[in-house]
Amino acid sequence: MSNNFSFSSNQHALDKVTFRFWVLCISLLAILPTFCIMGIASAVGNADDAVVGVCALLSILPLIIASIFSVLFLYAVWQQVPPDIARTTPSKAVIFLFIPFFNIYWQFIAIYGLGRDLNQALKQAGLRQQVNETVGLTYCIVSIASCIPAISTLIAIASLIIGLVYMSSLKNGVVKLLTVPQPLDDLVNSK
Secondary structure (H helix, E strand, C coil): CCCCCCHHHHHHHHHHHHHHHHHHHHHHHHHHHHHHHHHHHHHHCCCCHHHHHHHHHHHHHHHHHHHHHHHHHHHHHHHCCCCCCCCCCHHHHHHHHHCCCHHHHHHHHHHHHHHHHHHHHHHHCCCCCCCCHHHHHHHHHHHHHCCCHHHHHHHHHHHHHHHHHHHHHHHHHHHHHHCCCCCHHHHHHCC
């Protein structure tokens, strides 16, 4: 696969994906301690309403930031998958996640499918596969399981951790794809 972008546009795309990834990570890590406190309190059986309320309040802002940047991150990563490989467009991938009940199915396309398509793009570029598709599939399944009331907090913690691992894998795949050296004949033909 020849790289049709100049270095500056590749660098801009790389900066955008990396920035969104780190904001997402920081906001998710800010949520993790409050989820852990709520999970421990629920597991022990003495979940004080005040403790749960404070934890929920402390996690609202990071949760909003994480939600926004997860969507922006997914969109930015989908933009890097060549159209001839991508199973959907970046806009559809993100927008369809907001359709109630359909999003349960769609996350397997938009999130798990993204890893598969990115691996195909990496393979087409002559690179070994980078994105861990199994972690993406696990994330989709665990995020659905987090709706089970009795264990939702504990599963949500697992979902956060698995999601971070998968997003890191996606970011590394995009970095690899955008930093692949352009063949010399492509450089000569682009002038």
